[in-house]
Amino acid sequence: MRKRSFNLHKIIEKRVLTDSTFVLRMERNGLDFVAGQHIQVGPPNGIHTREYSIYSGPADDYIEILVREVEDGLVTPALKKLDVEDGVVINDAVATSP
Numbered sequence: 001m002r003k004r005s006f007n008l009h010k011i012i013e014k015r016v017l018t019d020s021t022f023v024l025r026m027e028r029n030g031l032d033f034v035a036g037q038h039i040q041v042g043p044p045n046g047i048h049t050r051e052y053s054i055y056s057g058p059a060d061d062y063i064e065i066l067v068r069e070v071e072d073g074l075v076t077p078a079l080k081k082l083d084v085e086d087g088v089v090i091n092d093a094v095a096t097s098p
């Protein structure tokens, strides 16, 4: 299996659902996953990341997450400020339970 660590993925679409929820669609860049796995995502400085369930399907050529903003959070307000053409760091997809 190809070794993969945190990589920069460009945001290609942002859908604002409510004041506090939004969907980010990123370039997939070869990231492999199966249904039910999650990834760690963070703003491009890469200092802080959090787990997000993968909202898109394994057959899609992009990767999506649905984020609910935690107002005093470290990562979600930073993700909310990002837009199309910005980058996020994403790591390998992993299962929630072994």
Ligand SMILES: Cc1cc2nc3c(=O)[nH]c(=O)nc-3n(C[C@H](O)[C@H](O)[C@H](O)COP(=O)(O)OP(=O)(O)OC[C@H]3O[C@@H](n4cnc5c(N)ncnc54)[C@H](O)[C@@H]3O)c2cc1C
Pocket (backbone or CB within 6 Å): 038, 050, 051, 052, 053, 054, 065, 066, 067, 068, 069, 070, 072, 073, 074, 075, 076, 077, 096
């Ligand atoms: C396996 C897994 C999958 C996840 N999938 C998703 C997902 O698909 N979408 C998504 O939006 N989040 C998801 N989460 C939660 C996500 O990883 C972060 O915890 C969340 O986005 C908050 O990050 P933050 O850095 O903004 O807040 P933090 O800086 O981590 O937290 C700031 C403060 O808010 C509190 N807090 C943290 N999270 C929440 C919360 N959800 N509601 C209320 N208070 C909170 C903390 O206790 C703390 O006091 C998932 C978590 C796990 C473990």
